[in-house]
């Protein structure tokens with residue numbers, strides 16, 4: 001059976017059910033790399049230039065593992081845009097070229113181009129081209145892709161119910177069985193960041209698990225309704241043309257108004273151009289909730305993160321008990337004032 005390898009990084013956290021279903025329906029077996037470990041990060045560092053952000057390095061670590069497994073193909077989409085007049089970070093665009101330059105003898109790449117910035121003609125051409133690799137008829141390729149889209153929507157229902165995309169992927173693979181129970185919590189923290197860093201436990205240093213262990217209910221940006229966050233993001237003086245950046249700013253503003261949420265944490269990656277701008281915009285625009293920006297790279301340690309999260313949670317609890325918290329100014333602003 002033809003094998004397609006899907007690296008467990010970048011778009012995996014958003015689109016895995018789509019591509020797994022698509023290839024399975026066309027008769028291929030899908031294999032993935034293992035969950036990110038220190039070894040993955042080290043292999044990624046060895047195979048990328050220093051200037052790359054951590055998620056790209058990690059992605060290359062996953063590709064390196066898949067190359068050792070020698071599948072027939074490796075899926076490495078060229079993601080440019082997933083919606084009209086908005087774009088994904090340019091680093092995604094060069095992924096297939098960087099892989100080929102780094103591993104000239106790697107298995108053939110499925111470098112489907114996803115560019116919906118003007119229309120979807122290119123995408124459909126590429127879907128039929130890729131489907132043709134598996135000898136599918138046009139009808140079966142279309143059916144497989146539509147089935148993939150339905151499965152992706154099914155996974156997103158769980159993210160809207162409060163599960164992280166990684167948890168939703170696990171639920172999707174187990175057909176929705178054994179949903180994790182939420183532990184007791186007395187404060188609620190909204191978490192923001194790019195999905196491939198926030199939901200990869202090794203990159204985020206298990207930020208969400210740590211918050212939960214500290215007694216927080218964690219709200220992910222995926223649970224914000226699309227129309228609400230678009231409405232809030234549209235209040236910016238200029239349209240944010242990065243799809244993920246706009247989602248983060250919009251969700252931050254929705255969380256800022258939500259009575260349920262006590263504080264907001266933003267996980268940013270060192271070396272990320274969009275994060276350096278989006279993080280700053282969020283820090284300036286969030287006015288009603290304590291906000292903390294956590295920047296990580298491949299050298300970040302868990303100890304420092306735990307200390308910052310504990311201090312943040314302690315401050316939220318004090319604020320909740322006292323009704324206000326004066327003179328605690330996150331990032332230059334008063335957290336709360338009367």
Ligand code: SF4
Nearest residue numbers: 053089091272273274
């Ligand atoms: S948005 Fe930032 S973290 Fe994501 S790929 Fe681009 S540079 Fe890396």
